[in-house]
Amino acid sequence: MTRFDERETGLPRRSGLGLKPEHYQSINDGEPDVGFFEVHAENYMGAGGPPHRWLETIAAKYPLSLHGVALSIGAAGPLDKAHLARLRTLVERYRPASFSEHLAWSTHDTGFLNDLLPLPYTDETLQRVCDHVDETQQALGCRMLLENPSTYVLFEESTIDEIDFLTAISDRTGCGLLLDVNNVMVSAVNHRLDPYAYLDRFPVERVGEVHLAGYDEAQDGAGDRLLIDAHATEVKDDVFALYEHLLRRAGPLPTLVEWDNDVPAFDVLHAEARRVDGALAAEAARRNARAA
Amino acid sequence: MTMGFEAGQDAFARAVTDPEAALPPGVTSRRGEADAMRFAVYRNNVTVGLIRALEMRFPVARRLVGEAFFRTLARDYMRHELPASPLLFEYGDSLPAFIEGHEVSESLPYLADVTRVEAAWTRAYHARDAHPLTIAELAAIRPEDLGATRLVAHPSAALVRSAHPAGSIWAAHQSETVTPPRAWQPETVLVARPDMEVTVRILPERDAPFAQALLAGEALDAAAAKALAADATFDFGSALVGLVSLGAFSARTDDEDLPK
Incomplete structure (x- = not known):
């Protein structure tokens, strides 16, 4: 097994935004002050056309994070070799500063299920996920980041705690971690855990990128709060407070605001990025003051 | 368990x-x-x-x-x-x-063909980029070679032949207010993306067999014969120039830089 360079991520310790087709023109024309842009890899797997033309232009101006949403690393079955080859083509073409994927599965032999589905945490599943992360890093020739999931159910057969599971994958494969703070809040509320305790146990020194997003709220069959990872609103205040707590512990980190559904005008997204940059600058200032 | x-x-x-x-x-x-x-x-x-x-x-x-x-x-x-x-x-x-x-x-009954136009639009949007054959490149073909020439379909080009006015229905729904098609007749639609814009054009119906044959890789003279057999008013020159100017082709088969 090859262990890839464990240097820090190439993403700047700034705010980043998801790149959406409806904003291509305004980003290209206005060149907004944003630390990086992130794209879903699968949206750039066509042979040609405007998506590639725009991505080339914008990736020439900003650091790029390539975020896969469909590799199905948590699948029981083998990884899709054709999909890995498509990812490799993108990595070679755009040379992203970071590649990340999810601790989840989405492909089954019945077809592509288009959601990030959960898996039990056992010795068997840990080994399978490690094999898949290792295979991905070999295929892409770079270290990847693996993202903690938001989940709505638990599995009776799980024997390993989620943080221990992620830490073990990182130990065995050398991969970094992507810490999605909204997912922490969603899973913590859904499984009645303390999100602050989760963050305080998380191996933050392995985090190459942070994600923030908005959640939706519903109730489960017992009337308990059920949070849903929706990416359709601004970051909720409780998630932002949790994020600030993370920064106090870990220091400034590259931080993406995800807003994938009901995408607003670019100014609204940019305001979210400025809020993140404000928190990053405040934490940097706090650390400088303490050091002085 | x-x-x-x-x-x-x-x-x-x-x-x-x-x-x-x-x-x-x-x-x-x-x-x-x-x-x-x-x-x-x-x-x-x-x-x-x-x-x-x-x-x-x-x-x-x-x-x-x-x-x-x-x-x-x-x-x-x-x-x-x-x-x-x-x-x-x-x-x-x-x-x-x-x-x-x-x-x-x-x-x-026209719904399926309208979705064929929409499906072709997305395929054209994501298709491999390629330089479209230009009128000047077409004009450079020697007249004696023209009949045997085969043109290569542009990677984005697709034809939808419909027994319904599928192209007019599609076009009418590109704006807020919909004006129903004036004539209810069969239509042949060419979808292509010669550069960055996908275009959807309704071809003159008499050009349809010609366009279909050319995109399938038939020689110009054979394609023209099919069109003439279907409609004696078929005009070779205007049909060919029309298709080329819409970006339907990427090259001629005798071009040296063609992928074999």
Whole structure:
């Protein structure tokens, strides 16, 4: 097994935004002050056309994070070799500063299920996920980041705690971690855990990128709060407070605001990025003051 | 209960795409019991996500049948066929054929062909980029070579031949207010993206056999013979210049830089 360079991520310790087709023109024309842009890899797997033309232009101006949403690393079955080859083509073409994927599965032999589905945490599943992360890093020739999931159910057969599971994958494969703070809040509320305790146990020194997003709220069959990872609103205040707590512990980190559904005008997204940059600058200032 | 990793995902995958199915074994919650409302989040994500992919790809069909019925149609299609790959912009390639066999085609016989235009639009959008054959390049072919020349279809080019005014219906639904087609007649639509803009053009009907033959790789003289046999008023020059100016072709087969 090859262990890839464990240097820090190439993403700047700034705010980043998801790149959406409806904003291509305004980003290209206005060149907004944003630390990086992130794209879903699968949206750039066509042979040609405007998506590639725009991505080339914008990736020439900003650091790029390539975020896969469909590799199905948590699948029981083998990884899709054709999909890995498509990812490799993108990595070679755009040379992203970071590649990340999810601790989840989405492909089954019945077809592509288009959601990030959960898996039990056992010795068997840990080994399978490690094999898949290792295979991905070999295929892409770079270290990847693996993202903690938001989940709505638990599995009776799980024997390993989620943080221990992620830490073990990182130990065995050398991969970094992507810490999605909204997912922490969603899973913590859904499984009645303390999100602050989760963050305080998380191996933050392995985090190459942070994600923030908005959640939706519903109730489960017992009337308990059920949070849903929706990416359709601004970051909720409780998630932002949790994020600030993370920064106090870990220091400034590259931080993406995800807003994938009901995408607003670019100014609204940019305001979210400025809020993140404000928190990053405040934490940097706090650390400088303490050091002085 | 404990089941193997593969068997567990088999059961989960079945349950997540079938609202009638029981919850998969082994799924639980902090209260220590399975909760249908929690599992429903996954079912809903899968269904809503795939329906949204079809809504984005087939906006005209959605307007034609209405949002509620389109959702029903999309759900029927999803049960018939899940995406074969994670490339969601390809999902729905077989929707036109599915609609043809669906009862909606009894009342809206043109719906399938309108979705063919919409499917071709997305394929053209994501197609391989290629330099379109220009009028100047066409004019450089020696007259004595012209008849035997074969043109290479542009990677983005597709023809939709419809017994209905599928192109006019598609075009009418590109704006807020819809003006119904003036004439209810068969139409042949060329979809192409010679550069960054996808164009959808209704061809003169007498040019349709010519366009179809050329895009299938037949020589110019053979294609022209087919068009003339179908309609004696066919005009070779205007038909060829028209297709070339729409970006239907990328090269001639005798070009040296062609992929063999």
